[in-house]
Amino acid sequence: MSEVGFxxxxxxxxxxxxxxLDNGNIEEISVNYSKGCGARALxxxxxxxxxxxxxxxxxxxxxxxxxxAAQMNSISPKDEVKLKPVEKPVIKSIPTAKIxxxxxxxxxxxxxxxxxxxxxKMDGVSxxxxxxxxxxxxxxxxxxxxxxxxxxxxxxxxxxxxxxxENGSYQVGRESRFGVCGFELFEKNDALALARSAGETAVxxxxxEQAKGGTLPVILxxxxxxxxxxxxxxxxxxxxxxxxxxxxxxDRLGEQIASPLVNIIDDPTLHEYGYYPFDSEGVMSSKxxxxxxxxxxxxxxxxxxAQALGGTPGNSRAQGYSEPVVRMSxxxxxxxxxxxxxxxxxxxxxxxxxxSRGGQVNTGEGIFQFNAEKGYLIENGEVTxxxxxxxxxxxxxxxxxxxxxxxxxxKMHSGRCGKSGQLAPVSDGSPHISISKALVGGV
Amino acid sequence: xxxxxxxxxxxxxxxxxxxxxxxxxxxxxxxxxIRKNTIESAKENVSQGIGIRSIINGAVGFAxxxxxxxxxxxxxxxxxxxxxxxxxxxxxxxxxxxxxxxxSGTYDKRISDIGLDDCIGLTGxxxxxxxxxxDVNTTSGSFSTSYNKHLIMNTNxxxxxxxxxxxxxxxxxxxxxxxxxxxxxxxxxxxxxIDVFGIGASASSLAIRSQNGISIExxxxxxxxxxxxxxxxxxxxxxxxxxxxNMQKERSSLIGKKEETIATPNLNIIDDGLLEGGIETxxxxxxxxxxxxxxxxxxxxxxxxLYDNYTAGKDxxxxxxxGMRHSYVSSPxxxxxxxxxxxxxxxxxxxxxxxxxxxxxxxxxxxNAISGDFSVEARNAFTIKDGQIDKPIKSLMLSGNxxxxxxxxxxxxxDVRKVGGTVVPSLRISEMSIVG
Numbered sequence: 001m002s003e004v005g006f007x008x009x010x011x012x013x014x015x016x017x018x019x020x021l022d023n024g025n026i027e028e029i030s031v032n033y034s035k036g037c038g039a040r041a042l043x044x045x046x047x048x049x050x051x052x053x054x055x056x057x058x059x060x061x062x063x064x065x066x067x068x069a070a071q072m073n074s075i076s077p078k079d080e081v082k083l084k085p086v087e088k089p090v091i092k093s094i095p096t097a098k099i100x101x102x103x104x105x106x107x108x109x110x111x112x113x114x115x116x117x118x119x120x121k122m123d124g125v126s127x128x129x130x131x132x133x134x135x136x137x138x139x140x141x142x143x144x145x146x147x148x149x150x151x152x153x154x155x156x157x158x159x160x161x162x163x164x165x166e167n168g169s170y171q172v173g174r175e176s177r178f179g180v181c182g183f184e185l186f187e188k189n190d191a192l193a194l195a196r197s198a199g200e201t202a203v204x205x206x207x208x209e210q211a212k213g214g215t216l217p218v219i220l221x222x223x224x225x226x227x228x229x230x231x232x233x234x235x236x237x238x239x240x241x242x243x244x245x246x247x248x249x250x251d252r253l254g255e256q257i258a259s260p261l262v263n264i265i266d267d268p269t270l271h272e273y274g275y276y277p278f279d280s281e282g283v284m285s286s287k288x289x290x291x292x293x294x295x296x297x298x299x300x301x302x303x304x305x306a307q308a309l310g311g312t313p314g315n316s317r318a319q320g321y322s323e324p325v326v327r328m329s330x331x332x333x334x335x336x337x338x339x340x341x342x343x344x345x346x347x348x349x350x351x352x353x354x355x356s357r358g359g360q361v362n363t364g365e366g367i368f369q370f371n372a373e374k375g376y377l378i379e380n381g382e383v384t385x386x387x388x389x390x391x392x393x394x395x396x397x398x399x400x401x402x403x404x405x406x407x408x409x410x411k412m413h414s415g416r417c418g419k420s421g422q423l424a425p426v427s428d429g430s431p432h433i434s435i436s437k438a439l440v441g442g443v
Numbered sequence: 444x445x446x447x448x449x450x451x452x453x454x455x456x457x458x459x460x461x462x463x464x465x466x467x468x469x470x471x472x473x474x475x476x477i478r479k480n481t482i483e484s485a486k487e488n489v490s491q492g493i494g495i496r497s498i499i500n501g502a503v504g505f506a507x508x509x510x511x512x513x514x515x516x517x518x519x520x521x522x523x524x525x526x527x528x529x530x531x532x533x534x535x536x537x538x539x540x541x542x543x544x545x546x547s548g549t550y551d552k553r554i555s556d557i558g559l560d561d562c563i564g565l566t567g568x569x570x571x572x573x574x575x576x577x578d579v580n581t582t583s584g585s586f587s588t589s590y591n592k593h594l595i596m597n598t599n600x601x602x603x604x605x606x607x608x609x610x611x612x613x614x615x616x617x618x619x620x621x622x623x624x625x626x627x628x629x630x631x632x633x634x635x636x637i638d639v640f641g642i643g644a645s646a647s648s649l650a651i652r653s654q655n656g657i658s659i660e661x662x663x664x665x666x667x668x669x670x671x672x673x674x675x676x677x678x679x680x681x682x683x684x685x686x687x688x689n690m691q692k693e694r695s696s697l698i699g700k701k702e703e704t705i706a707t708p709n710l711n712i713i714d715d716g717l718l719e720g721g722i723e724t725x726x727x728x729x730x731x732x733x734x735x736x737x738x739x740x741x742x743x744x745x746x747x748x749l750y751d752n753y754t755a756g757k758d759x760x761x762x763x764x765x766g767m768r769h770s771y772v773s774s775p776x777x778x779x780x781x782x783x784x785x786x787x788x789x790x791x792x793x794x795x796x797x798x799x800x801x802x803x804x805x806x807x808x809x810x811n812a813i814s815g816d817f818s819v820e821a822r823n824a825f826t827i828k829d830g831q832i833d834k835p836i837k838s839l840m841l842s843g844n845x846x847x848x849x850x851x852x853x854x855x856x857x858d859v860r861k862v863g864g865t866v867v868p869s870l871r872i873s874e875m876s877i878v879g
Contacts, residue, residue, distance in 0.1 A: 023692060025531070026502075029524040032772050033508040033517060034492075047484035053491060053509040064487065068559065072475070072485040075563050106527050126693045163694055163813060170696065170813035213661065213840065213878040244479045245617055246582035246625065323486065360805040362822065364582065364617045364625040367838065369820035371809035389811065391818040393840055441818045441840040441878055 002044035002073055004066040006083060008143035009058060010280055011037040012320060016135035017101075021113045023127055029106070037061055038321035043069035045078035051321040083303040084313050088147050089284035091277045093269075097154040097182025101134040104183050112186065113158070119195035120162040120173075124203040127163045130195075133178075141282040151277045155425065156185045157414065160195045164202035171208075171388065173201030174373075178414040178425065180275045201355075201373065208388035211375050213441045217350035217404075217434065218392070219343050222411035224356050224372055225430030229264050229333045230417065231359040232368040232396040234428070237266075237290045237298075238315075238419075239305035240326040241363050248366030248396060252296045258400035260294040261336050266315065268329030272427040273414035276317070280324035283314045290331075291400075302326045319422035327419055333430035336406025343405050343434040344381045351440055352376040352383055353390055356413075361396070369393040375440075391441040399435055407431035444469070444491050445604075447514055448596045451495060454515065456598065458522040460497035462537050464597035466729065467493045468771045473559055474587030475566040477614065480580055482566050485559055486587075492771035497521040501534030505774040535756030538731040538766075540600035546734065548720030551634040554608035555590040562586055565612070565639045572643025573616050579647040582625075584614035586639065593729070601731035609722070612639050616646045618654055624835075626650035626823050627803070631861060633720050649802060653823045656837030659879035665798030665853070666841065666875035667791060667827065670860035670867045675807040676817055677784070677865060680845035683812040685714075685739055685747075686777045687754040694813050696846055697745060705745045706849035711785040712740040714749055716764045721781035723864040730766035730775040737763045739782075740849075751777045784867040786855035791871050793830040794854060799877060800825045800832055800869075801841065815845035821877075840878040848872050 013035045020027040036053035039061040048068030052061045101109075109132055117130040133156070140150040157178025164171050175194040179185050220228065241247040249257070258264075268276050268285035278284050281303050289297045299309060302316035305326060316324040344352075352375065359370025375390030376383045412429035448465045455463035469491040476484045494507035495518055504524030506517040566586040573581045592606040613629030626649035630637040668676070689695045697705070706712075716734030718724050727733050730752055738746045750758070751766035754777060767778030792800065802823035810817035821839040825832045854871035 026528045028774060029504060029527060030772075030774065031506040031517070031520045031524065033506075033510060033513045034772075035510045035513075045481075045483075049484055049486040051488045051490065053489070054511055068485040068487055071559055072482070072563065075560055076482045076567070078481050078483075106524070110527065129692075165693065168696065170694070170811065172811065172813065213842070240478075241582075244582040245580050245619075246615065248623075323484070357809040358806075359809065360820075362625060362805060364615075365623055367805075367820065367822075369806035369809075369840075371806065371818065389816050389818060389842075391806065391809065391840070391842075393806075393820045393838070395838075439838075439840070439878070441842055 004041045004043045004069055006144050007039065007041040007062050007066060008141065008282065009037050009039045009062060011140040012137060014135060014137040016133065018131060018133040019109055019113055021117050021130045024114065024117060026110060036321045038318065038323065039065040041065040041069040042081055044073040045081045046073035046076065048072060049323045081304055082307045084306040086283050086303060086313060089149050089278035089282060091151055094151055094277050095180045095271045095275060099183035101154065101156055101183045116158065116160055116191045116195045119192045120160050120199040122199045122203065124164045124166065124206060125162045125199045126165040130158065130160045132158045141278065143282055147282045149278060149282055153180055154182050155180055156182055158191060160198050162199040162202045164206050166206045169206060171202050171205035173198040178273045180271055180273060204386060205374065205388045208386040211387040211390040211440065215437055215439050217347045217436050218438045218440060219347060219352045219432060219434045221354040221432055222409065222430050223413050224353050225333055225433045226413055226428035227356045227359050227370055229430055230328060230331045230428035231361045231370060232399065233264050233290065234266065234328045234331045235361050236363040236366065236396060237300050238326040239299040239301045239309055239311065242299055243305055243308060246364035248363060249296060255296055256294050257296045257397055258291055258294040259403040261406045262291055262294050262400060262403050263289065263334035264291040265289050265334055266300055266328050266331045270330045272330040272412050274329035274426040276329065279314050279316045280318040281313065281316045286312060286314050300326055300328060317424050319424055322422045325420045327424055328417065328426055330412065330427045332410060332412060332428060333406065333433065335408045335410045335431050338405040338407050340407060340432050343432060344378060346405060347378055347434055348381055350378045352378055353392060366396040368396055392438055393441060394439045399438060402436045402438065403433055404436045405434040407433060444493055444511055445594055447511065448594055451514060451518055452596060452598060454518050455495060455497045455522060458519065460499055460522050460525065462498040462598045464496040464537050465493060466593065466595055466768065466771055468591065468593040470589060470591040472587055472589035473557065473562050474585055475562045477566060477570060477581055477584035479582060480570055480574065482563055494771040494774065495521045496774055497525045498534065499525040500530035501532060502528035502530050507772045533757045534753065537597045537599050538601055538752050538762065541733050543726045543733050544717055546717055546724050546726055549607040549633050549724050551608045553635045554588045554610055557588050562588060569612055569614055569639040569643045572640035573614055573647045575644050576647035576651060578618055578620040579616050579650055580619050582615045582617050586612045595729065595731045597731060603727050603731055605725050607633060607725065609633055610635055610637060612637050612642050614643050614646050616650050618650050622654040624650045624653040626653060631722055631863060633722065649823050653835045656835040658837055659826065661878040663874045663876050665795055665871055665873050666877065667795065667798060667800045667869055667871045669802045669869050670858065670862050671803045672801045673867055673870050674862040674865035675804050676819065676845065679807045679810045679812060680815040680817055682779055684815065685749050687748040687750045687758065688777045690748050691754060691757055696813060696815055700745050703745055704743045705846065706740050706743040707852050708743040709787055710740055710743055710849060710852055713738055713783045714763065714780050715783055716780035718781040722861055723780040728764045728766040729768045732762040732764045732766055734764045734780065749777055749779060751775055779864060781864045781866055786852055786870060788855050788857040788868060791854040791856045791869060792827060792832060795827045795871060796829060798827040799836065800827055804841065818842040836879065838879065842876045
């Protein structure tokens with residue numbers, strides 16, 4: 001029988017506050033204090049995982065994870081799992097809050113949120129809501145290999161949504177910004193202008209035409225192209241999915257899988273919403289080029305997948321005390337050298353899709369679906385009529401190959417990504433890109 | 444943590460709360476995870492926490508923690524947050540103590556007693572089921588059991604403790620020879636009665652049958668939605684529209700439609716907090732209102748929104764027992780219990796000359812939750828010809844509007860499934876728009 005050869009523990013202490021405003025009234029002020037840990041142990045080829053909350057007993061948590069791993073390995077023995085060796089992380093240039101949100105009186109936050117919500121109100125807008133959130137988290141990691149490191153991080157953000165109504169039709173406009181920073185988020189972003197833009201989007205969409213589905217050339221704006229990079233490419237590059245046999249990118253390292261204009265990068269060291277100094281396995285974060293000049297260059301790895309497939313770990317992440325899984329951080333299509341006007345000219349007739357209502361992907365078959373917030377017809381090289389309920393779906397590898405032009409106006413958007421039932425803060429982005437052929441859905 | 448409830452209430456009152464409520468939950472779960480045909484890991488999670496609502500002049504403050512040593516801080520914050528807010532004239536009161544119904548099928552001792560060895564055994568059977576079909580691998584999956592207990596106590600005399608169990612099994616599979624095709628299946632239950640071998644076998648069989656899909660022309664046709672596909676669309680479109688909070692904030696297409704015909708006359712939709720063995724069944728909702736059965740659509744006519752205690756007070760009506768929480772970290776808001784969709788059953792595929800059968804969809808969460816418009820990618824879809832499933836379809840986009848669909852339901856199978864809290868058979872909808 002194997003012995004437990006490895007264990008690690010993440011101890012987390014967090015405080016979060018959220019304020020929800022709805023049609024001008026405070027809907028909720030909510031504060032949460034949480035403390036706990038997630039412990040992992042590896043015995044042969046079996047993992048044991050346990051969580052403990054409150055004032056936990058560290059040794060008991062490790063023992064309990066070790067017992068699970070040992071029991072699992074004796075009932076269901078399998079090949080030994082080896083972890084890629086790593087160094088103790090060196091933490092440098094961690095983002096700090098210039099204005100600690102904890103120092104800002106709650107009344108001021110409520111007032112700011114009311115101002116934001118006010119700016120989303122305009123003729124045609126029937127209802128608005130706004131959310132503010134702040135969280136400070138302290139993460140302490142220890143492992144049986146002697147790694148012992150910690151960091152503290154503050155995250156702040158807000159979201160605004162406006163609903164416009166007319167003759168029984170409803171349209172929604174949304175904007176949000178989240179960052180690894182403090183209350184200075186509101187200095188870096190013009191929240192009032194974003195709120196106005198959410199209101200305008202909702203009203204504009206009331207007058208938009210239903211899109212007609214079909215296969216066409218399209219231009220994606222930075223937000224939607226970022227969702228494509230994240231959903232369609234990023235998830236398929238997660239090495240746990242590659243190993244379990246559910247990625248279309250398996251066995252394709254070194255292969256030309258995209259137009260040579262395409263470079264896709266994951267970089268947790270960027271001070272964007274997906275930032276972390278070390279991952280949930282205590283591995284120092286580093287930049288990964290997933291696609292280089294159209295060639296599949298690297299997967300994203302945990303220590304286990306890096307050892308199994310060859311590669312660099314540092315993308316193992318977890319929500320709270322949950323079990324770490326391979327995930328993205330800040331993922332983007334890198335700048336090319338075209339501009340939007342060139343794209344319009346080259347496309348002639350097609351569709352321009354902007355903003356995102358989210359997306360989903362089947363990594364095994366390499367099929368994705370996502371919805372744009374707005375669509376515009378492109379006629380004779382000009383952006384013309386506004387369209388609503390436009391979705392884009394297709395095969396990841398086909399779209400990658402059909403990328404015709406890559407812009408030079410990279411922009412990042414923050415959000416949260418779901419995998420294995422856990423949410424993690426991420427950002428994704430891109431410059432404008434044009435695609436020669438894509439399946440656009442409408443009604 | 445449960446022993447702190449009474450003291451917490453007393454402290455909130457002492458600090459100035461007119462009313463106070465404590466919600467404490469405890470959850471213990473054991474699960475085994477599958478990765479590529481092997482059982483890779485075992486998890487045991489114990490989670491518990493306390494959430495406190497304090498009300499002063501109709502203003503509500505809420506705070507929560509999982510740390511017993513912070514309970515006093517949390518009570519202080521919930522009271523001080525209530526003080527920051529303006530009084531809300533529409534606040535009535537927290538629920539009062541009432542007579543609570545009996546429920547059944549929500550607790551299975553076999554689940555609360557289960558050990559890791561049994562969990563591993565059942566997970567192994569799920570893999571066996573999947574591998575009983577040749578040329579398929581399980582990529583991921585999980586078998587898990589949970590026991591939970593919660594307490595609701597407030598200053599109006601509510602003091603409820605309820606406990607229950609749950610079990611779930613799911614598996615993702617992929618073909619290993621020829622055309623790549625994936626499929627999944629899952630079952631959830633309150634008792635240890637799920638067919639784990641069957642979950643695996645059915646996912647694998649679906650993946651094999653979905654290989655070598657054909658392309659089809661865009662058209663309007665009959666679409667039969669499997670319970671997985673229907674419930675995914677339903678949860679993202681219809682459910683938000685029956686939420687009284689959305690209605691009161693003018694974010695529902697059903698505003699002003701009460702007593703109007705909004706669906707085909709054979710269709711009934713019921714919210715039932717008492718359903719025997721229902722995933723969302725409990726003696727009360729999560730703020731202490733007794734569970735009940737609420738007719739939402741009766742013979743095609745829209746009868747009621749779903750209310751929690753606050754939204755009911757605003758409309759001068761009674762809560763329908765739909766004050767739900769995501770966990771102890773959130774205060775209650777309107778949420779469905781077991782939503783049951785009923786339509787007279789028949790051999791629905793056999794009765795369909797031409798159409799499409801769709802097992803699952805991706806992207807349903809991108810729907811317009813107010814207007815009910817959606818556009819999703821259909822997976823594991825098949826053509827129907829002369830009353831039989833004919834050929835698999837490679838790629839298919841399905842667009843539509845949930846409220847139009849409710850008027851176009853023309854048939855239902857007898858294959859009722861509990862997809863979480865949504866309880867529904869396969870449903871046939873006429874004139875749906877598909878793009879291949």
